[in-house]
Amino acid sequence: MLTEPEVRLVIPATHRYLNLVGAVVAELLAREEGLAEPQIVSYNVQLALQEICANIVDHAYAGCSGQIEMVMAALQTPWRLVIDLSDTGRPFNPETEVMPDLDEVHEGGYGLFLARALLDEVSYRVHAGRNHWHLVKQLEGDRNAA
Amino acid sequence: MQLELTEHIVRIAVVRPLERVDAFTAPQLRERLDALSGEGTKYFVIDLSATPFMDSAGMAALVSLLKRARQAGGEVVLVWPTDEAARRVLHLTKFDRVFPMFDDVQSAVNHL
Numbered sequence: 001m002l003t004e005p006e007v008r009l010v011i012p013a014t015h016r017y018l019n020l021v022g023a024v025v026a027e028l029l030a031r032e033e034g035l036a037e038p039q040i041v042s043y044n045v046q047l048a049l050q051e052i053c054a055n056i057v058d059h060a061y062a063g064c065s066g067q068i069e070m071v072m073a074a075l076q077t078p079w080r081l082v083i084d085l086s087d088t089g090r091p092f093n094p095e096t097e098v099m100p101d102l103d104e105v106h107e108g109g110y111g112l113f114l115a116r117a118l119l120d121e122v123s124y125r126v127h128a129g130r131n132h133w134h135l136v137k138q139l140e141g142d143r144n145a146a
Numbered sequence: 147m148q149l150e151l152t153e154h155i156v157r158i159a160v161v162r163p164l165e166r167v168d169a170f171t172a173p174q175l176r177e178r179l180d181a182l183s184g185e186g187t188k189y190f191v192i193d194l195s196a197t198p199f200m201d202s203a204g205m206a207a208l209v210s211l212l213k214r215a216r217q218a219g220g221e222v223v224l225v226w227p228t229d230e231a232a233r234r235v236l237h238l239t240k241f242d243r244v245f246p247m248f249d250d251v252q253s254a255v256n257h258l
Binding site: 015019040050051058108114 | 166170201202205213238
């Protein structure tokens with residue numbers, strides 16, 4: 001659980017609302033003064049987060065209605081953005097995760113690859129009947145320069 | 147002098163997404179691209195220079211188009227996004243090796 005001031009968001013688990021997730025995380029990062037390459041960090045986190053959420057919509061809920069709960073916070077030591085996602089859909093089976101062969105063209109399979117490549121930590125567990133994704137992006141820069 | 151003149155007019159569709167291409171909007175893009183393919187267009191320039199965001203659903207739409215175009219003897223080329231982060235993602239996924247990439251639409255059209 002997060003112990004510093006946090007932002008909470010609950011969205012319907014449909015593609016229509018996924019851009020809200022990205023918009024909220026972008027605004028949260030915009031408040032982190034002194035962040036190095038802020039636009040790139042923001043884009044990468046938005047992309048990674050939307051990929052995980054799209055996977056929840058497509059695979060955990062798979063056409064069924066549901067919600068995605070998100071708790072996010074910028075923590076200070078070390079400086080990092082932490083995002084916890086949870087849902088009540090079908091559990092994720094890690095054995096189904098396949099690293100895409102990037103030398104071939106594929107229509108799918110890039111989502112989790114991108115999330116893992118763009119974030120510093122992507123972990124999953126089932127707890128109390130809910131799926132939990134824990135995402136961490138280390139933040140770099142000079143907080144005193146702002 | 148006797149001459150036989152034959153003109154070949156190659157139809158090239160230049161598609162420039164102006165909004166986010168994500169899991170919600172990618173089906174609309176895919177539908178438009180499928181319609182163009184269905185009308186017989188085989189050559190495409192996808193200009194990403196004004197596309198603010200694209201996720202894997204958007205990338206899947208591009209791969210689908212690429213497969214369809216190449217099966218028909220055509221090609222799909224991309225114009226680089228202006229956003230550095232988006233450029234890096236295309237490099238990370240090696241899309242810049244799968245698709246011929248160009249800095250502007252004219253260069254992309256000339257390639258086709």
